[in-house]
Amino acid sequence: MIRFENVSVTYDGAYEPAVQDIDFTVPEGELTLLVGPSGTGKSTVLGAVSGLVPHFTGGTLRGRVTVAGRDTRTHKPRELADVVGTVGQDPLSHFVTDTVEDELAYGMESLGLAPDVMRRRVEETLDLLGLNELRDRPIATLSGGQQQRVAIGSVLTPHPKVLVLDEPTSALDPAAAEEVLAVLQRLVHDLGTTVLMAEHRLERVVHYADRVVLLPSSGARPVLGTPPEVMAV
């Protein structure tokens, strides 16, 4: 579903590539973790999946990234929005409307769907993420874990094949983090969504993962594995 072939990204003005010769595949319908210490290029890899890198960050991408068969160099993020949903660390920076229900509907507005389809998708997503009781609440009044679930819901309503998340639990306490991870696992198992999630605390999340891509601290090539086995590529 996601394929990196010999990918290197060098930001403008940088002496060294942010990632170098990355080669891995994320299979459809699995939860894959992207793990590595801070600065090893996790956000860069996720940006290359959603097309932010290099279209909005500048710099040069060598090699090839494809998502559901689309080359992200020739498709701008807007042209990938029906395939890839992106959620960051800070849910508050994600929101554009006031209430939970409006936020879930917002992501579909440019898709040209019929109003009854949009309403049905909002209902489905409220159920799926356990947000029904919160539908009319101003987002600002929710807990961090609830806000992160709303952020995930807002990118799910267009029914993306792929969800990429950049350390979505980093601002959450352990209980709220578990809630979010359980939701992600349900998406993978019930809907067949392909999830790629960056995380620097492997121990918190590894038991939710089907597969782990390990970015090396420097020099060495990335390691791709399915727990408990780890294969070098």
Ligand code: ADP
């Ligand atoms: P991680 O997510 O693992 O912390 P990043 O992908 O954010 O890693 O960063 C990898 C390297 O690229 C770091 O050296 C970082 O400083 C650099 N970098 C990230 N984004 C940019 C950018 N927009 N412009 C220039 N350098 C960047």
Ligand code: ADP
């Ligand atoms: P449409 O919204 O295009 O009319 P439906 O609402 O009938 O399609 O949904 C089609 C199927 O997609 C349903 O079985 C539904 O459970 C499932 N679905 C719900 N949410 C998602 C999602 N986020 N990604 C993929 N499929 C989803």
